[in-house]
Amino acid sequence: MLQPKEGRIDGAHYLPTTPDTCLWGRLPDRDRPPVLRIASGGTVTIDTLSHEGILEDQGRDPVAYLAGFGVPADRVLADARDLAASGVPHDYDADGPHVVTGPIEVIGAEPGDVLRVETLSLLVRAPYGFISSRHGYGALPGEFPETEPDGGPAAGGGERAYNSVCEFTEVVEEAGRLHGTLPYGGGRAARFPLAPFLGLMGVAPDASGPAHSVPPGAFGGNLDINELQVGSSLYLPVQVPGASFYAGDPHYAQGDGEVALTALEAPLRATLRLTVIPREEAAPLLGALGGPFAETATHWLPVGLHEDLDEAMRRAVRAAVGFLATVQGMPRHTALAYLSAAADFEISQVVDQVKGVHCLIRKADFR
Incomplete structure (x- = not known):
């Protein structure tokens, strides 16, 4: 377990996810003040937090919810407990699910520049995660999950039957590499190697009012590109002064398509380098693309x-x-x-x- 502030921290700056440093289901807009300021080329370690285990359809109580899968209270992240119990606004039906940490001001960034986001390290924070299917979403809405439909808010404030299907996935080490293990009966389990990455990295769009966290755009956001692992770089066109960078939606593994709705969602300690590429140097790339661009080795x-x-x-x-x-x-x-x-x-x-x-x-x- 990597609890907040404990263990290895690779960046020159450290940003935990707390009720004061995050949005839940929304992206920072141009008016949201930064929670951290760093110089161009600076490094920051962010303790990103997964939404799985804390959402309303899981009881918004990670200790109680994870106990149902045999996880003791001391194996639940403190920041997950704190956010679930906080007053940070979140509407299951109106907002996205993602916990979005930031924004971070990169000093000197201006519209027309490009922000280069290098992923330097990604550390697994918990030995488990979830792969979830929810009604009305995914590649096969109306077909999966194969449970009774979500009836929506119950009349008179009664308990809502969300009927989501959330597959608990344990992390194990085999042959020196971490794997997810997904049991499916009879003592059998599918085992697949972890390939961690952040599904959500972006800059604030030039708009007032926090945007929904689900759809990506020219600002980046919830891109869910599984190539953005350690050693990758993501290039984002800066929209507002200071860039207002944010991150979230950590994944331990994801197949192309992410067809169920989620990948293997679980918390990561991410260390990133944020570098401003001035407009004059970035112009050829911006002219060719006009949106997010990435590279690996x-x-x-x-x-x-x-x-x-x-x-x-x-x-x-x-x-x-x-x-x-x-x-x-x-x-x-x-x-x-x-x-x-x-x-x-x-x-x-x-x-x-x-x-x-x-x-x-x-x-x-x-x-």
């Missing part, structure tokens, strides 16, 4: 976002063509041919209202 990742999956795909292709044309100097018709022969287009997720497609372009192909 081996690949560049142009991104397409839209409510319609076909249009998200088209936007990802246009972004990839634009990147190769603008940054690599490749003729556009040749770029399209290259992408068709050599690049992979993966569905980031189909469950966040705005769907995502990201392209994987091998750096080794452009020596």
Whole structure:
């Protein structure tokens, strides 16, 4: 367990998730004051908190809820207990589920600049998580979960029957690597390797009023790109002075598509480096993309976002063509041919209202 302030902290700054440093189900807007200020190039360790185990359909009491899966009270994160018991506003039906920590002001960031977010380390904070399916959501709404429908708020303030299906998933170590284990009867279990990443990283949009945390956009947000693991960089067009960066929605593992509704949701201690790329240096990339862009040690990742999956795909292709044309100097018709022969287009997720497609372009192909 990595309780707040305990254990390894890699960043020069430390930001816990408390009722004073987070929003629940909403994103910071241009008017929300920062909870931390750092210089460009500075590093920060954020104790991100998962929404699973604290939501209303789970009783908003993580100690009681996790006890049902054999987790003792001393194995429940203190920040999860504190947030669930706090007065931080959260409406199950109107807000997103995510606990969003921030915003962080990056000194000197201005609209037109780009914020580079490097993921330096991700530490598992608890040896368990949940994969959940809720009524009206996911890739197969109306088909899953295969329980009675959510009846909505009960008349007269009675107990609501949400009928969500939340699969408890234990983390185990095998052959020196952490795995999730998902039992399914008869002593059997599916075991899969963990690949942690933050599903939600963004900058504040230039708007008044906190935005819903679920749909991603040009500001980033709930991108759910499973390539954003340790060693990756995410590039976000700055929308407001100071950037107002935030993070949340930690995952231990996620398949492309995230079809149930959630991935393996569980808390992470994330250390990030936040660097401002001035407008004059960022202009070629911004001109080609106009939205989030990512890279790993081996690949560049142009991104397409839209409510319609076909249009998200088209936007990802246009972004990839634009990147190769603008940054690599490749003729556009040749770029399209290259992408068709050599690049992979993966569905980031189909469950966040705005769907995502990201392209994987091998750096080794452009020596």
